[in-house]
Amino acid sequence: MMKKAKILLLALCLLTGCNAVISEADLSEDMDLDIKDQDYSYELNGSTYIQLGNEDVYISEEGTYILEGTLNGSVIVEVSKDEKVHLVLNNVDIDAGDFAGIYIVEADEVIISLPEGSVNAISDSGTYTQIDGNDVDALIFSKADLTIEGSGALHLSSADNHGIVSKDDLIIDGGTYVIDVAGKALCGKDCVKIADGSFDLTSLKDAISSDNEEDEERGYIYISDGDFTIQSGADGIYAYRLLQIDGGTFHIVTSKGGSADSFKALKSDMEIILNGGTFTISTIDDGIHSDGDILIAGGTYEIDSSDDGIHADGKVQIDNGTMNITAREGIEATYIQINDGTISISASDDGMNATKQSNSYASIIEINGGNITIVMGQGDTDGLDANGSIYINGGILDITGQFPFDYDNIAEHNGGTIIVNGVETDEITNQFGGGFPGMPGGNTDGPPEGGNPFGGNH
Numbered sequence: 001m002m003k004k005a006k007i008l009l010l011a012l013c014l015l016t017g018c019n020a021v022i023s024e025a026d027l028s029e030d031m032d033l034d035i036k037d038q039d040y041s042y043e044l045n046g047s048t049y050i051q052l053g054n055e056d057v058y059i060s061e062e063g064t065y066i067l068e069g070t071l072n073g074s075v076i077v078e079v080s081k082d083e084k085v086h087l088v089l090n091n092v093d094i095d096a097g098d099f100a101g102i103y104i105v106e107a108d109e110v111i112i113s114l115p116e117g118s119v120n121a122i123s124d125s126g127t128y129t130q131i132d133g134n135d136v137d138a139l140i141f142s143k144a145d146l147t148i149e150g151s152g153a154l155h156l157s158s159a160d161n162h163g164i165v166s167k168d169d170l171i172i173d174g175g176t177y178v179i180d181v182a183g184k185a186l187c188g189k190d191c192v193k194i195a196d197g198s199f200d201l202t203s204l205k206d207a208i209s210s211d212n213e214e215d216e217e218r219g220y221i222y223i224s225d226g227d228f229t230i231q232s233g234a235d236g237i238y239a240y241r242l243l244q245i246d247g248g249t250f251h252i253v254t255s256k257g258g259s260a261d262s263f264k265a266l267k268s269d270m271e272i273i274l275n276g277g278t279f280t281i282s283t284i285d286d287g288i289h290s291d292g293d294i295l296i297a298g299g300t301y302e303i304d305s306s307d308d309g310i311h312a313d314g315k316v317q318i319d320n321g322t323m324n325i326t327a328r329e330g331i332e333a334t335y336i337q338i339n340d341g342t343i344s345i346s347a348s349d350d351g352m353n354a355t356k357q358s359n360s361y362a363s364i365i366e367i368n369g370g371n372i373t374i375v376m377g378q379g380d381t382d383g384l385d386a387n388g389s390i391y392i393n394g395g396i397l398d399i400t401g402q403f404p405f406d407y408d409n410i411a412e413h414n415g416g417t418i419i420v421n422g423v424e425t426d427e428i429t430n431q432f433g434g435g436f437p438g439m440p441g442g443n444t445d446g447p448p449e450g451g452n453p454f455g456g457n458h
Contacts, residue, residue, distance in 0.1 A: 033222045033244060035171060035195045040113060040149045042086055052092065059085060067092050071101075078105035088113045089120040089154070096124045096139065099131065104142035112140075114152030114175045121155040128161065137183065138165035146188075149173040158182060163203070166190075170210075172197055182258070184209055185230075190218040192239075194248075196225045204233035204258040211240045223248055223277075233257015236265040236283075243290075244273040245299075254283040264289040265303075272312075274299050274321075286311045287327065292358075294333070296321050296341075308332045309345070313357040318343065318370070329353050330374065335361035338395065340369045348377040351399070354386040363388030363408075367416065369395040376401030382431055383420075390428060392416050406431035 047064040050057055052071035059065055059076070062083035067075065070093045077085050085107050094101040101122035104110050114120060122139045130136060134143065139156045146166040148154070153176040156163045162183035164170065170188030173195040179185040185201040186192060186208045201207040207230045212219035219240035226248040230236045236252040237243060243266060254263040263285035266272060270292040277299045281287045287303035288294060293314040301323040303309045309325035310316055316333040321341045325331070330345030332353040345351045351374035354363040365386045372395060374383045383399035384390055390411040398419040405411065411428040418425050 032191075032217070033193070033220075035173065035193050035222070035224065038111075038147065038149075038173075040111060040147075040173075042088065042113070047088070052094070059087075064088065066090055069093075071095070072097065074099050075102045076105065077103070077107060077110060079107045081106060082108050084109045084111070086111045086113065088115060089118065089152070090115055091118050092120045092122075094122040096122060098124065098126055098129045100124070100128065100136050100139060100141045102140045102142075103136055104144050104146065105132070105134070107144040109145040109147065110142060112146070112148045114148070114150030114154055116151045118150075118152035119155070120153065121157075123157045124161060126160050138162035138187070139181070140164040142166040142168070142170075145169040145171070147171040147173065148175060150175050152176070153178070155179075156181060156185075162187060162205075163201075169193070171195075177201070179203070187211075188221075190215070192221045194221075194223045194226050197227075199226060199228045199230070201229070202231045205260060206235045206238045207232040207252075208236070209238045211238070213240050216241070220244070222246075228252070231255075232263075234260035235262050235267045236281075238262075238264075238267045240269050242271045242273070243268040244275070245277050246275045248277045250277060250279045250281075252279070252281050252283070254285060256284065268292070271295075273297070279303070281305070283307075287325070290314070293317070295319070296323075301325070303327065314360055315358075334358040335364050335366075337364075337366045338368065338370050338372065340395075342371045344373045346375045347381065349381050350385040351376055351383045351401075352385065353382075354388060356387055364391065365389075366391045366393070367395050367397060368393045369416075371396045373398045374400070376403075378402065382406040385431075386411075392418060392428065403431040405429055 042064045047066050049066050052069040054072045056073040057075045064086040066088040068090045072095050145168045156179045158181045160182050163179040163181045163185040165187045167189045169190050171193045174197050176198045178200045180202040182204045184205045185203040188210050189212050192210045210219050210221050220242040221239040223245045228250045230252045232254045252265040265281040265283045266288045268290045272290045272294045274296045275298050279301045281303045284306045286308045287305040288310045290312045294312040294316045297319045299321045303325045305327040308329045309327035310331045312333040315335040317337045318341050319339045323343045326346045329349045330347045330351045334357050336354050354365045356363050365384050383404040386407040389409040390407045393414045394416040396417045404420045405428050
């Protein structure tokens with residue numbers, strides 16, 4: 001009921017002229033975004049030491065297990081649902097053959113520690129031969145909550161399977177990860193939460209994903225820090241319900257690989273919140289994409305996209321941040337609201353395009369602040385293109401191109417500075433009236449009386 005009330009409030013605001021603002025509480029209040037302050041320490045006295053060899057290792061009792069050496073086989077954990085297991089990988093090398101290297105059948109929670117200075121590796125040799133009713137398909141596969149922590153290294157390699165999969169929560173707090181797999185690199189069905197670490201991820205499917213669609217409080221990714229280098233044959237980071245990033249450094253490249261049909265850098269079916277971080281993105285699909293709403297409240301973004309730089313079916317709201325976008329269209333959504341930030345867009349089509357894709361909003365481009373520079377390619381391109389209305393209430397808007405504005409309903413200049421092709425102006429022209437004075441082929445008489453009579457998006 002609360003979510004329906006919020007949607008109605010947003011629609012009412014649009015009808016009455018007030019600003020509809022996405023708040024972080026609205027989007028993430030149902031998610032547990034805290035990365036729990038766990039005590040990962042363990043005592044050497046009382047721990048069980050296991051020297052790996054040529055036989056599978058079975059762990060059936062709660063406790064701490066320190067693993068060392070080389071294993072040709074699997075580590076299989078099966079304890080009761082209320083028991084915890086702590087695995088310490090101390091320079092472990094696992095060749096799992098035709099099954100997972102670590103398989104957690106049942107537990108309340110499993111912690112994997114990577115001690116300082118340790119280098120650990122897990123690989124397999126092909127399609128898995130299942131040993132029970134579960135469809136195990138990852139080098140580390142867990143049916144319980146899984147936490148991986150420490151300052152050591154973990155290298156995972158598979159030509160057929162996923163890297164790390166938890167069917168519950170996947171939490172990572174530190175460590176160096178080099179993962180090269182045919183499937184997904186990191187997957188937590190209920191959630192993925194990352195507090196820190198260094199990640200070099202190469203995958204043919206989504207590099208990081210959480211895809212629980214059934215539970216309205218699950219299917220989310222939260223990243224507070226870390227250094228990520230991602231090369232993905234599908235989406236770079238995908239969350240079904242919520243993707244929230246508060247910090248970190250991200251280098252993301254997507255390209256067509258395997259059977260995927262989506263190649264976006266950051267993607268959610270519902271919400272994206274970006275509060276900070278440094279992003280370098282190169283994609284053949286949208287750079288940042290949500291089927292719902294996007295809130296950007298900070299961060300630095302270099303986006304090179306063959307499609308849209310930033311796309312939301314609902315609303316894109318930018319409260320702050322520095323963005324340099326090269327794309328077919330810079331920003332596309334039903335409702336685009338810019339409140340602050342430094343935004344530079346080079347577009348082969350429209351700089352910003354408000355087109356109807358959601359019934360939650362009217363098609364509006366609203367600029368309340370910020371420093372925005374838009375350079376469009378030649379042809380039937382527009383700086384700001386709204387299937388509804390344009391409101392410029394503040395900020396600095398500097399547009400270079402043949403058609404700076406195109407709108408179907410109304411356009412208001414209530415404040416701020418508008419510069420078109422180097423000339424400051426108070427006028428919001430309409431594309432139907434021809435180009436702006438100063439551009440070759442422009443209509444020096446300005447737009448016709450009454451704006452665009454056709455009401456179309458050109």
